[in-house]
Amino acid sequence: MDYFADLHIHSCLSPCGDDDSTPCNICGMAKIKGLDIIAITDHNTARNLPAAQEVCDAYGLLLVPGMEITTKEEVHLLGYFPELQAALEFGEMLREHLPQKKNKPSFFGNQRVMNSDDEIIAEEDALLIGATDFSLSQATRRVEAFGGVPVPAHINRGSHGLLINLGFMPQDYFYPTVEVWRHLPCDEGALTGRHVLHSSDAHYLGDIQEKEHALRLSHRTVGDLLAWMRSKKDI
Numbered sequence: 001m002d003y004f005a006d007l008h009i010h011s012c013l014s015p016c017g018d019d020d021s022t023p024c025n026i027c028g029m030a031k032i033k034g035l036d037i038i039a040i041t042d043h044n045t046a047r048n049l050p051a052a053q054e055v056c057d058a059y060g061l062l063l064v065p066g067m068e069i070t071t072k073e074e075v076h077l078l079g080y081f082p083e084l085q086a087a088l089e090f091g092e093m094l095r096e097h098l099p100q101k102k103n104k105p106s107f108f109g110n111q112r113v114m115n116s117d118d119e120i121i122a123e124e125d126a127l128l129i130g131a132t133d134f135s136l137s138q139a140t141r142r143v144e145a146f147g148g149v150p151v152p153a154h155i156n157r158g159s160h161g162l163l164i165n166l167g168f169m170p171q172d173y174f175y176p177t178v179e180v181w182r183h184l185p186c187d188e189g190a191l192t193g194r195h196v197l198h199s200s201d202a203h204y205l206g207d208i209q210e211k212e213h214a215l216r217l218s219h220r221t222v223g224d225l226l227a228w229m230r231s232k233k234d235i
Helices: 023-032 049-059 084-095 136-145 222-230
Strands: 002-009 037-040 066-070 076-080 112-114 120-123 149-152 177-179 195-197 214-216
Touching (some): 037 049, 066 084, 076 222, 136 149
């Protein structure tokens, strides 16, 4: 069956995310837009996923536990995990590999941890948008060690896209799935044999994707989605 998805959404925990992008508001907007599957992928953390999981369950949405990791090459890598606990444990591990700098909300933005009633329960003080000390290769293998799937984010866009930053697809690891920014051209050779995600990278509620990117899965489960991401696309 076809399921409509947006697998790259930032909440108010990302300092670049709008304060109105709370778990409840994100899930509500996704429901209004007719989506079936979402992933909240904050920068280098999973702390808003427990609240998002509760709200997604209430709305009948499938939440894919995820986050957006910044490697030491300044490449953005999406990590998608089989269950909430794996994402939380990965986030706690990753926190130790962030720069030892505190967030300055007045400059970088708020980093709000919410509950499922959209109440602020904590302010993350570690600066989340810094690069970790993991290389792309190391981050990739760490995601896999936690049972997850690594997906290079918006490979054709900005200073954090893999093709823009490195100039080529790595030769030491084949990523079966990549995310492409649909508003810009992308080298077709880099996409050969790979599944392509077109997600919103939404930092504001209105930017969450409409019903336009469908995934064909046997069942609407995280397991089926991750299995699809791991599979090599037929040429």
